[in-house]
Amino acid sequence: MNDATDYAIIPDRKSIATVQREIRFFPTDNASPKVLSPDQIDAWNRDGYLGPLTVLGDSDTQELREYFDDLLAQTFAAGKDSYSISSAHLKHARVWDLLTNPKIVSYVADLLGENVIGWGSHFFCKMPGDGKRVDWHQDCSYWPLTPTKAVTVWLAIDDADLDNGGMEVYTGSHRHGLIDFDTTEEDSGNVLDQVVTQPEKYGAHRFTPIAAGQISIHSDLLVHGSAPNQSDRRRCGLTLRYCPADVTAYLNWERKGVVVAGTAPKDRWPGAVRPF
Template identity: 60%
Template sequence: MKEFSMIPTEDELASLQRDLSFHPTENPSPKVLASDQIERFNRDGYLAPFSVFSETEVQQTREYFDDLLAKVTAAGGDSYSISSAHLKHGRVYDILHDSRIVDRVADLLGENVIGWGSHFFCKMPGDGKAVAWHQDASYWPLSPSKAVTVWLAIDDADRENACMKFIAGSHTSGHMTYRPSDSTEHNVLNQTIDNPEQYGTLVYDPLAAGEFSIHSDLLLHGSEANESNRRRCGLTLRYCSADVRADLGWSQKGVHVRGTDPSGHWSNQPRPE
């Protein structure tokens, strides 16, 4: 399998010709979402919460992650190290394909959908690391900007243990100017967008374990440091329309989760053991 760049450098991204503008969903006949939800996504840039998993499924998923995290940390990793997990772990591959998630994503992205990303963001109790205000699309060598992130709560996520926060409506402003994060900010990522509320309205995204939200790749979002005594873990699942193009080898990450990929651009790796 061709190697892909895990974290593109700024120079690599700057060399690409990317369409980083919001493409509103035009779907007069959604199959699962209501028409007003489509309108709300186009206006606000996100939808939440969705509750489709049983308590048993939620518990099984948490136990699976607990075991996976223990193995990763024993091997020298940390609670943020489990990325591109669908290419390594069959259970995550299955969650990425789960029709209860993909049905809603397909109503936003169209009949041909690629799942290309899966990353556990796990803030341990009191870990002190924030996720600064950023846009997902800024980090990705994808074009055009027709992608969404599903944030699936493994643990309850609320304001006390640093749930996500959004700037509603900010996705319509296009790609924003950011600055490199200062080391004193203790940021999980390396970009920071200042004065976020000039772009829209601050809203929080509390989710119970097993619930998920969906947000545009251009929506400004982040989360505060978890200073509580409770863990806050979520699994981010990344999807795009099959007509999106990936540079820097990232097409190797993509698997078909709905419909087809007529161009054959995305590699469609088999389910891992």
């Protein structure tokens, strides 16, 4: 790692395995949520998933899509693929502003508490007919964070549905801790390198269609994945990652963190700088 913006899409598994972590689901206990309802808090604790929630209007959604169209064209011109735009908030001010978006953060704060860190941002863009899938996995198996209190916000840039490879989840799987997984080869068609086999043992399958401008939120322990895009339409989403400020990051990942709500100790989260 050469600088604060040099992070692999798939972190080194051996390095993460050396980190001692407390791995379990921490239910939200919030009797007075500001934007979510008590029923939504209960659903979160039960399912490990919430959505869809609308955060962007039509004009803002269209502006974001045009922004990403341009960013994707630059990425292709540089010889990279549509999955390679990672830690984007450290490189692109527009993504930083999405990570710190007050409406998005308000949903997250109702689940995580008043002191929140935004530390990750990654575009997952399936081009029409690209044949790639995201096998069943848990996010926490990739992240050197402890305890496992992180969440992912999935912001739809394009409509995502069954035809173009939208996300699918196993609700309730977040209550099983870290689930054993197999590894996959680089040429397997899996965007990542892990697969949880027999995910139906751990929860109830749910397909999660979502419209552009909406978000979903899922626990770092939720088993989820997505099938290949078999349509003639693109399917792009921006994942935004958050955790409470009492989480500790290892392997220099604390350098990616941004205080998006409340405060955080500087020795744990020194604070990244907004790019220009």
